[in-house]
Amino acid sequence: MSTPRIAFIGAGNMAASLIGGLRAKGVDAERIVASDPGAEQRAKVSAEHGIQVLGDNAEAVKDADIVVLSIKPQVMKAVCQALAPSLQPGQLVVSIAAGITCASLAAWLGPRPIVRCMPNTPALVGQGASGLFANAEVSATQRQQAGELLAAVGIALWLDDEKLIDAVTAVSGSGPAYFFLLMEAMTAAGEKLGLPRETAEQLTLQTALGAARMAVSSDVDAAELRRRVTSPNGTTEAAIKTFQAGGFEALVQQALNAADRRSAELAEQLGQ
Known part of the structure; x- marks a missing residue:
């Protein structure tokens, strides 16, 4: 796959599964960085996957082409609003948080390319099924990169209507x-x-x-x-x-x- 620089905000189980999938596909550890508030989780993910894991979200996204939001939906607004000043124009944001729309993300982060994803837990063993929706700002190259990111842990299927994310949640998410x-x-x-x-x-x-x-x-x-x-x-x-x-x-x-x-x-x- 192409090798953009990818920053994961949040290094929990789903992020770790995506990182592991990317590494298994041959993506160099130098192309991946993550951030997480927990020192123990930072050490664990860094040791398992050989990547840099930081405690500072702003530092993690500094040179990224893709920013993956892999945090709990309940803290998404606060994290996005704090992160917004550190994002660069044109950086692709990929959200794997359930229930957060592209419109909400754009309101908190400012207008930008956004891909919303609904993965499921079998991604943890490389057998995931994800539905993806891209807003109008996402380029063809970014769309391909987001698809390859989720395909690293299973299948990734594109949707033409964001409202269908709810149906994906009902079928494969749950x-x-x-x-x-x-x-x-x-x-x-x-x-x-x-x-x-x-x-x-x-x-x-x-x-x-x-x-x-x-x-x-x-x-x-x-x-x-x-x-x-x-x-x-x-x-x-x-x-x-x-x-x-x-x-x-x-x-x-x-x-x-x-x-x-x-x-x-x-x-x-x-x-x-």
Whole structure:
């Protein structure tokens, strides 16, 4: 990938995963700098990834081409307002904070190129899924650089409408928890059927992993894969019919609608 100089404001888990992904892709440590208020976290990230980690945000962004805001949404306004005088015209700002719109960021930082991202926690193991939106000030080169940044830890998909970030949050941002919930339920059900808990858990996790890998590598969609596994009058059909009789699809839609609405509400609250 191209090698802009990247500054991370905040060096928590998500920032560290992005830094690790960039380093694994061959980006030189000299091209990456981070800042964090915690001395212990600074030492940890510096030791793990071989980069400079500072305690001063203004110092970190001084020579950066890309500034990645990887801090909690609740402190974003204060951090941005303090950082604004130190930013240079044309520096690309990439925000990975949930619920903070480009308009809010521009109000706090001044008009500038801004990319808003919604990653998810599997980025921590290099299997993330991110939705990205760029404002009108972002150049084609900057757009490519932001995409490569997020692609270092998974897939990065561009959106034409910023409002769709709420839908991305509902599907993939919150999505890992839905699968974890199903894993919990399947493990508990297997245990009640007589399996040792460890056995039920191992079978559940490996089945989830295998199904995901099949779906990713297949040339057909999930519905067709499900049909191929579901023999008429067989055990799988009995289970699927039970799911559907309980309103499974409608419940999933209701859940994602709730997450979408809450994402929009948080954006409104946090952007004030």
